[in-house]
Amino acid sequence: MRIDQALLTVHLLAVATWIGAALALQVIAARTGRADADPVSDHFALDAEAVGKLLFAPSSILLLITGAALVERQDLAWSEPWIVLGVVALLVAGAVGGAFLIPEGRRIAALAKEPGHDPAEVRARARRRFLVARIDLAVLVLAVADMVFRPGA
Numbered sequence: 001m002r003i004d005q006a007l008l009t010v011h012l013l014a015v016a017t018w019i020g021a022a023l024a025l026q027v028i029a030a031r032t033g034r035a036d037a038d039p040v041s042d043h044f045a046l047d048a049e050a051v052g053k054l055l056f057a058p059s060s061i062l063l064l065i066t067g068a069a070l071v072e073r074q075d076l077a078w079s080e081p082w083i084v085l086g087v088v089a090l091l092v093a094g095a096v097g098g099a100f101l102i103p104e105g106r107r108i109a110a111l112a113k114e115p116g117h118d119p120a121e122v123r124a125r126a127r128r129r130f131l132v133a134r135i136d137l138a139v140l141v142l143a144v145a146d147m148v149f150r151p152g153a
Contacts, residue, residue, distance in 0.1 A: 004073055011066035015144060017059040021051055022137045029130040038119035042112035045122055049109040052102055060094055081152030089143030096136045104129045 025048055032044045067090070070076075071083060078084070108125050111117050 007066045007069050010062055014059040014062040017055055019140050021055040025051060041119055041123045045108045045112040045126055049105045052105055082146050082150040085146045086143050089139050093136050093139050101133055
């Protein structure tokens with residue numbers, strides 16, 4: 001049972017990291033979006049990309065590995081509705097991140113590094129990116145609710 005407890009602990013820490021970082025970035029994005037100083041937006045674009053590399057990617061991988069290990073170790077059926085919903089939510093969030101959030105974050109960070117770039121473009125693209133990120137965050141929060149309430153279990 002201790003292995004299961006360790007897996008569940010890492011699983012919960014991974015989701016807490018992913019959601020916590022996403023929430024923090026949303027708050028900071030809202031605050032920097034109101035800033036008049038162009039360097040603030042530029043630095044935030046660079047920091048947001050770093051958070052993606054350092055927190056989102058590792059936590060999503062840990063979440064997937066520990067979730068799969070827990071399903072297997074606890075002899076749960078992959079067809080359980082709450083497990084299917086959790087996997088779908090993880091895949092959707094991962095797909096949105098991989099297809100849009102990560103590449104767009106890189107493009108925004110690269111733009112912010114260019115000498116003579118248009119800071120208004122950095123802000124506009126960052127606003128669009130964080131709108132999509134809010135939807136992605138909502139999917140993750142719904143996945144947590146799914147894991148807690150386990151519909152169909």
